[in-house]
Amino acid sequence: MPWFRRPSNEPLWQDEFSVYTADERYVNRRQFTKFLTLTSLAMFAGQVWILVKSWLYRAPEFPRQVVARAGEIPVGGVKLFRYPVAEEQCIMVRTAEDRYVAYSQKCTHLSCAVYFSQENNRLECPCHEGYFSITDGTVLQGPPTRPLPAVILERRGDELVAVGMQTRRES
Amino acid sequence: MRDPQAPIQRRGLTAIDGSMALIVLLLLVQMYLLSATLEAYLSGHHDAALPGAILSGLIFAASAALYVFVERLDREARKG
Known part of the structure; x- marks a missing residue:
């Protein structure tokens, strides 16, 4: 020491x-x-x-965009498209002979891409098992709390046209 | 020999611990309020933003008042 x-x-x-x-x-x-x-x-x-x-906040202006032609996809089939901007992926599903629905593909939980489950007839999120109704996009199960924003479709003769999105919805 | 100030110091410490617990409770409420307001905003319901901000401000004011109280008590407890 x-x-x-x-x-x-x-x-x-x-x-x-x-x-x-x-x-x-x-x-x-x-x-x-x-x-x-x-x-x-x-x-x-x-x-x-x-x-x-x-x-x-200002309400966005939605363009009119031809999404598909009637009969282009079979019943139970899906088509992906981008609306209203290129960054927003949407999914359209033909649920019946003359019925088409479209929603934003971004899950309202953590933005994973939802897909259509023909077997269960609903939109499903693979990340955390959030399920949405194909009829109106409301949450059926899982962690999402908000419904999927719905794309407003109009039938113009043979064309299916997206004219807007329902951004304010009750869950 | 027993310090005659000791009971006062202990009461001060109890008050400080109680204030801190109250602040934690207020924080939990404020946290819930923030998540609820954000959820409402993302759903397109913008009318919840103003009442949420006012309530949050009141909770913050209460937390700040409790902090000032704790600081004063802590100083007195250390002095005693």
Whole structure:
């Protein structure tokens, strides 16, 4: 043991290292309460952000777009298309001889792509087993809480035309 | 010899712990409020945004008031 050092069982580096882990990790009541209050402030900021977004919201204009021709897909068949913009994938299903429905393909839970299950006659999300009704897109089961946005289709002679989307719906 | 201030210090610490528990409860409510408001906004119901923001502001104000209370009590408890 060097003469300049007090007797100690600890190694030299531990004696000379001035940072004590236990002390550094210690959080006193004031610090913890301050942290909680700042978390509350962050959540309030999130609420204000939602408020500002709702004030700035403008209803989108939906273009008219020919999606398919009548009879193009068989009963129980599907067709994928993009509407109203290229980034938005949609799915159209022919549910009966003269009945077509179309929805956004983005699951309202975590945006996985839903597919049509002919066996179960519903739209299913493979990620977390969310199921949607083929009739109106409402949630049948699983973690999604909002229905699938429906594409409004019009029949113009032999053509099926997308004219808008139902963005505000009750679940 | 027993410190005559000790009971006061203990009451102060109890009040601090109670305040902190209350802040945690308020945070849970605020968290639920945020998720409910976001869900409503994504569903297209924008009318829930303003009441949600007002309520959240009130909860934050209550949390801030409790923090000030805790800080004052903590300072007094340490002094005593």
